[in-house]
Amino acid sequence: MQTDSSFTFVLFGGTGDLSMRKILPALFEAHRAGGMLADSGKIVAVARHATDRREYIEWVNEHVKPHVSKNGVDETAWASFLERIEFVNIDLGKAEDFVHLRDAIKDLPGIRVFYLATGPSLFVPICHALASVGLNENSRIVLEKPLGYDLKSSNAINDAVGEIFAEEQIYRIDHYLGKEPVQNLLALRFGNALFEPLWRREWVESIQITIAEELGVEARGDFYDNTGALRDMVQNHLLQLLSIVAMEPPHSMDSDSVRDEKLRVLRALKPIDPRDIGKVAVRGQYHSGVIRGTAVPAYATESGVRPDSTTETFVALKVEIENWRWAGVPFFLRTGKRLADRVAEIVVNFRAVPHSALGASALRAGANRLVIRLQPNETIRLYCLAKQPGEGMNLASVHLDLAFDQFFREGQMEAYQRLLLDVINGRLALFVRRDEQEAAWRWVEPILNEWKVSNKPPKPYASGTWGPAASSAMLAQHGTCWLEEEN
Template sequence: MQTDSSFTFVLFGGTGDLSMRKILPALYEAHRAGMLEASGKIIAVARHEEDRGGYLQWVNEHVKAHVSKNGIDENAWSSFLERIEYVKLDLGKAEDFVKLRDAMQDLPGTRVFYLATGPSLFVPICRALASVGLNENARIVLEKPLGYDLRSSNAINDAVGEIFAEGQIYRIDHYLGKEPVQNLLALRFGNALFEPLWRREWVESIQITIAEELGVEARGDFYDNTGALRDMVQNHLLQLLSIVAMEPPHSMDSDSVRDEKLRVLRALKPIDPRDIGKVAVRGQYHAGVIRGASVPAYATEPGVKTDSATETFVALKVEIENWRWAGVPFFLRTGKRLADRVAEIVVNFRAVPHSALGSSALRPGANRLVIRLQPNETIRLYCLAKKPGEGMNLSSVHLDLAFDQFFKEGQMEAYQRLLLDVIHGRLALFVRRDEQEAAWKWVEPILNEWAASGKPKPYAAGTWGPAAASAMLAQHDTCWLEEEN
């Protein structure tokens, strides 16, 4: 299906890892599916001394491996490459931005500037674009992390906001583009079955986990100055929490959705620094074994200080102080070098108040909803049923919604959906500035307390993190999902 939205997509950091692994593959998939206006152009920008032919050769070598399991359609790939131009640009040279402006002068439609660069370059790029008049009829996409703390985040937002209006700024969080997250909204607000149960009277607890098997890879310098709380909790996990806990918006327009998310973030119970030891666990991986292979300790990774106190694991107990969720614990967890790669939301419903069918109907977790975001995107509802045979013996069964099996249409990757939303001017799945500020305000007391305290708790690579994370849940008579299984 062709759109009527002409565009020029300018990709800063056009030779970088993010561009090769995510952005260009997503644009190719949209092109192959006929979802991009035929006249739309892509201009890659980088410092490399390349002409267009050299850049296209680079794309051929580095992008094809990251295209979806459907593989490459050579005809579609060839026509996709015809969209791409390349501009060598030095951020310190004003004349290079004049060159970029001239390259865009006769191109129609909306201008999209995607900043797949470090956050230190956001403000210089925006100012340089404005200096040559490229901030008009334009949208700017900012990758995380947006700052190091509330102060630095505000400084970037203030500077970018002087050049682009809030409605032009797209702060991207790719977890919000994942299909199950979108389906969570559909399940909650499109079905009478779930919405009456989605509250403190019927929900015992909620877990949100983003676990990685990988370590810091080649990002040691960056990660050692960031840590898991900034890298994952302040954005991804709190955004998922706000989607899970938000009130029904009056419509699905961008500000209605984001207003409700903001209310959740502002309702997060502030963490008293004196209680951080009870509700927050930080860890750092030591050497261990993952899938039969030995992996090194975090402190020996390239770019990491040998005496580093940076956390690679975080587990938190979070409370929301509003009518719907008062008293319901939300457990958030993320970490590197864990036992498995998984991202999921687990909604544990309360047990029935009385059972004539035996104690199994009263156990926690008998009814739960598991929303798997990765690696396979599924939604699974657990309930109890009678086992075949004599007697009333109950067993856990589940109903599955596996998107790749149920829907004949191919799934859209998160970046593909979000890039199309930018091109079409849809802001609902992007983070508004006041959301970001609320998240930083909540996280900062934890950051400050950890900066003043000792080192993180050790955990062996290939495990599920420090034992303290399990002990925190045990205080609430529950456990992480994989521990129950």
């Protein structure tokens, strides 16, 4: 991915955790690869926790370096990367301070990218301040999640930002859309004749999408306790992955063609009747337990969390799509903290053969399945049945792997690296359009409202397990189970 696009990348929240762990390491990897970033491109960090460039570079050396280049840091590349970085110390709450930012970047070349790695409460003030000094022209702005607390607050932020930046200037980032297997899912579906005839209700029995974390809320207790898993993960990441899996083939891979098809899926989601929420939605909260031999505390005792909190740390949902391709196919979504493993995956369970002359094993659900693993390792695996060696016709499950590192010499690109390059080069396909976001909030809100009205506490689950038993029971009602339970 070569580029000659000159740019000035302005990073608000330049000393924050996201900048240290993800954004600056991604920019370094693009720099180190050579040719991905224009030589004239500059990175301008904006923060209050450093007084000048020298102090900021010391901060970067201490906090960013541990997160780059798994096989060691190329010191020559690192030194040249640091030369790209400038620093501006301003108070984001003071619009008058943005004059200093304008003066610092006015002579820097290329498109201006403003990345808001800050809390959402600062999105609108920053945008207004940028406009007050004329920095909203010839620019793009990247908004991190969460973008609002509900549909009303999301619309308020989008309205305010939309008054200052045109929709084609706004990049609402969801890093799961930048992951290599998600890109390969599009390639498998729309680049091969093999899967398209099977990618429909006649041949698919069910689909599971899981994003599981071993970690708890860590230092984010204050934020998380006012957010919960449904807002933090389902409304954005999980529904975006669902829309990629279920979308119709776009006429091209340009930004609006892809996003139009995703929007059609989100608008086709079957509304959940509040009376049925107990049957199709499971919410849980982790208690104390043991993960990999280490005792971990209950959610309610975490720092920043209210002792009587009813915030959910686990959600499992049964979702249906009301269109011709997917009518009647259940989509099971699941996410949670303090679960048994860190994994993100999409599981497509194909229907069993209608009649088997080879024994009962050929008739079991899931004998044929496609597993797209997003993390920790990124793979795509197709399962089928084959005869075991030896006497008799005994079948066993085998799999075919798409092993990226064996087919391609180039290393895989991290999600943030791909998405940041897309912003610099003006590619919007992997970013969330406003109408997509509204459709997702509109579907999620009845669940949030019913949970608030009913005031029922989340179901407890021990840390280090796969969540409340009700999650498994929900799938059992449909004659299936989560992938790890079958294994």
